[in-house]
Amino acid sequence: HAGAGAGHGVVSIEGSARMNTAASKPLVLVPACNRQLGHHPFHIVGSKYVDFVRLAGCLPLVVPGVGEDEFDQLLALADGVLLTGSPSNVHPRHFDEGVHDPSLPLDTERDRWTLPLIPRVLALGLPLFAICRGMQEANVALGGSLHQAVQQVPGLDDHRADPHAGVEQQYGLRHPVRVEPRGVLAGIVGGEGFDVNSLHGQGVRRLAEGLRVEARAPDGLIEAFSGPAAGGFNLCVQWHPEWQAAHNPVSRRLAQAFGDACLAYRHGRAAGGARQRTVGARPSPRSARPTPR
Numbered sequence: 001h002a003g004a005g006a007g008h009g010v011v012s013i014e015g016s017a018r019m020n021t022a023a024s025k026p027l028v029l030v031p032a033c034n035r036q037l038g039h040h041p042f043h044i045v046g047s048k049y050v051d052f053v054r055l056a057g058c059l060p061l062v063v064p065g066v067g068e069d070e071f072d073q074l075l076a077l078a079d080g081v082l083l084t085g086s087p088s089n090v091h092p093r094h095f096d097e098g099v100h101d102p103s104l105p106l107d108t109e110r111d112r113w114t115l116p117l118i119p120r121v122l123a124l125g126l127p128l129f130a131i132c133r134g135m136q137e138a139n140v141a142l143g144g145s146l147h148q149a150v151q152q153v154p155g156l157d158d159h160r161a162d163p164h165a166g167v168e169q170q171y172g173l174r175h176p177v178r179v180e181p182r183g184v185l186a187g188i189v190g191g192e193g194f195d196v197n198s199l200h201g202q203g204v205r206r207l208a209e210g211l212r213v214e215a216r217a218p219d220g221l222i223e224a225f226s227g228p229a230a231g232g233f234n235l236c237v238q239w240h241p242e243w244q245a246a247h248n249p250v251s252r253r254l255a256q257a258f259g260d261a262c263l264a265y266r267h268g269r270a271a272g273g274a275r276q277r278t279v280g281a282r283p284s285p286r287s288a289r290p291t292p293r
Contacts, residue, residue, distance in 0.1 A: 025059040026079035026262035031117070032064050033086045034109045049084040049131070052242035055252070056259030065109050071120055079269070080127040080262035083114065083134025085240060089202055090115075090136055095145035104201070115141040125231030127261035129254070135236035136202055139225070144208035149201060150221065157219045159238075161199040171243045174198040177215040177223045184226040184235050185214040188257045194250050196223065196239035203238065233261030 030053060032043035043064040053060035058080060066074060088107035092099055094115060099106075118141035121128050130138045136146055151158035161170040173195040179186050193215075204222040207213065214224035214235065224237045235254070245251035 024266075025057060026259070026266040027077055028053045028056070028058040028060055028080040028082050028262060029074065029078045030060050030062050030082050030084060031110065031114050032062050033084070033088060034065070034107055045084060046242075048242045048245075049082060052245050052251075052255055053082055055245050056255040056262065058259055058262050065113050068113070068116055071117060075120065075124060075126065078126060079266040080129070080258065081117075081121050082258075083118075083128070083130035083137055083236075085132030085134060085199075085242075086110070088133065089148070090133065090140050090146065092146070092148055094140050097145070097148065100148035111137075118142065122227055122230040122232075122234060125265070127232050127258060127265055128230075128234040128236075129258045130234075130236035131242060132200055132238060132240060135225070135238050136204065138236045139204050139208050139211070142208035142211065142227070144204060144211070145206040147203045147205045150203040151201065155219065156203075156221055157217070159198045159203065159217070159221070160201050170199060171197045171240060175217055177217055177239075179215050180213055183212060183214045184233070185224050185237075188235075188253050189250050196241075197243060198238075199240060200238060232265060233258065 030045055030049060032045050035042050035044050043062070045062045050060045050062070060082075061077075063074065086107060088105040088110070091106050091108055091111050094111060114137055118128070118138050122142075128138070140146065147153050147156070150156050151160060157175075159174075174197055176193045176195050178193050179189065179191055181191055198217075204225070207222060207225060210227060210229050211225045212228050213222055214226050215222075215237075217223050217238075221238075223239065224235065226236065227234050235258070237254075241248070241251040241254050243251075245255055
């Protein structure tokens with residue numbers, strides 16, 4: 001009976017892993033921004049990004065600033081990472097430039113930990129989806145640079161929103177994007193272009209080595225890229241697909257693709273853990289005792 005009990009224990013572990021994987025949603029890390037409200041610092045995330053993660057069928061986990069010594073423990077929990085947009089810019093010292101416009105907000109605390117986090121995420125094959133600032137963050141983290149004021153670059157358009165317009169108009173469709181063939185984005189939405197909103201002052205200047213352009217604006221500015229060398233799904237976009245995503249066919253497809261990738265990663269992680277537990281199983285002290293005579 002002791003041997004049967006030990007055997008049942010192994011089956012139970014495997015069965016539990018399968019059951020938990022089927023029943024629970026993939027966990028997506030959402031790094032927080034930092035804001036001073038009154039006299040106190042706060043970690044905040046726009047609710048539309050949390051809603052986008054839920055639309056993807058995943059469970060969002062908002063993460064405050066962490067240290068690099070905490071990365072392993074944090075990433076061990078994750079099935080995906082979403083890098084949000086933000087009013088703040090990546091500090092230009094990370095691509096060897098000074099601040100062009102001191103009136104624009106920065107978030108050096110977010111820079112401090114997300115920039116070293118991004119290469120770790122890609123190296124692990126964790127699904128990554130990045131939006132607006134998150135896209136710019138990913139490019140800088142991997143060695144690229146940014147235009148600090150796209151509207152001042154000859155040949156490029158003004159991609160900023162009208163500060164005096166209502167939010168519906170600010171997030172309204174502004175220009176088409178041209179999808180590059182045979183890429184990640186084309187595989188999700190097809191090869192046809194589509195219209196996007198536009199609310200950014202910065203943009204990709206030099207794309208980091210090894211990254212692939214997925215879409216461009218009519219003026220040639222990069223609107224999406226991916227990292228083909230990474231082991232998992234990753235896509236970084238300049239527009240805001242999270243805005244009223246449930247009512248936008250392209251946004252729904254992007255959310256589904258990200259959610260599917262997170263779910264696949266979760267299944268693979270759970271299956272690997274079950275195999276390790278099975279291989280490492282040992283008889284319990286009770287089952288190892290000699291039968292009384």
